[in-house]
Amino acid sequence: MARQLPYRTIEAIFTTLHGIDPEPKGELEHVNAYTLVVAVALSAQATDVGVNKATRGLFAQVTTPQQMLDFGEERLLDAIKTIGLFRQKAKNVMKLSRILVDEYDGEVPSSRAALQSLPGVGRKTANVVLNMWFHQPAQAVDTHIFRVGNRTGIAPGRDVDTVERALEDNIPARFALHAHHWLILHGRYICLARKPRCGICPIYDHCPFEEKTA
Template identity: 60%
Template sequence: MKRADVVELFTRLRELNPHPTTELAYTTPFELLVAVVLSAQATDVGVNKATKKLYPVANTPQAILELGEEGLKKYINTIGLFNAKAKNVIALCRLLVEQHHGEVPRTREALEALPGVGRKTANVMLNTAFGEPTIAVDTHIFRVANRTGLAPGKDVRAVEDKLEKVVPAEFKRDAHHWLILHGRYVCKARKPDCPHCPIRDLCRYKHKTVE
């Protein structure tokens, strides 16, 4: 995609949604971290239903440790892979208490050292909790970047690296959210809503849907 088209693409997405953010419900960096870990292969809606019950009871590393793994499972058992996720969250909380005074670290290296936290989750935290211009490539962003021709790549890291190069600095802080929301609600996996797409004319996708 030409640079002028990239600028136009993000200009339009910004006009439609000037202040995008995650759809996960949270009030602290720790709440966001747990929500993101729980959201792997699960919907934000499903995670929010679980954390709405969990966080009033336990929303700090120490409080979740006191719940214990079995206690935590009672709150998150509606989420896919909840057994493995409960184990990771407990281990994550223990590490936060033992090594970070119960606070979420603000560096990629420290975040990725936490159980259940990979590069994508670290990018989400750096961007959404701490305001850094990182781009976390999930399935939605991977699809949109390839379909549109914005940043085609064979794997998520290739797409992330390309987005880092092609997204203009003024849009980088919010690009992650615009692309996720576009993929979730417009450029959907099975049938993209091309007729109502605000960037249809800029997109390189050959199989555009019609009314």
């Protein structure tokens, strides 16, 4: 775990990432807030590619909580059976759909607390939805962001909550909305867990990671 980077270095890193991709996008396919909630909930311990493959056909038929209830759990199970933990995830999707219909008139709430009250929706999922759909500068920490935050010193911490707070505290306000996506994409495609691709890293000169590859 690297030491906390100075503010100016963090600013330089995000200036570089912004210059490469000013409007980074998440890779989970969705058509509205509800399908985003479902997609993110399904993505736990699964890849975005795998989730997209399963939900592409599903979201062609189902885009609202009521449609999901009408679709039914058995058909949902069949649609997402290629995703890890699909049985429990299907139960959670049906339960959260019922709650959205009964308590929120079928609309996805824009409150973190309300989102986290839904079955299968933890803080990370809630933060992704708040960031991607409601355009709030929430920082959803997954394994990629946890790794990048610690290696670079942008947001060092021994647990997810500490890294999330460090991101909120350390990222310049003008970069906060897109920081989640810049970091997750950097971790997914360049700062890999086993063999980081340091040779093509655009922030190489700012990164204090001691085990840089050639």
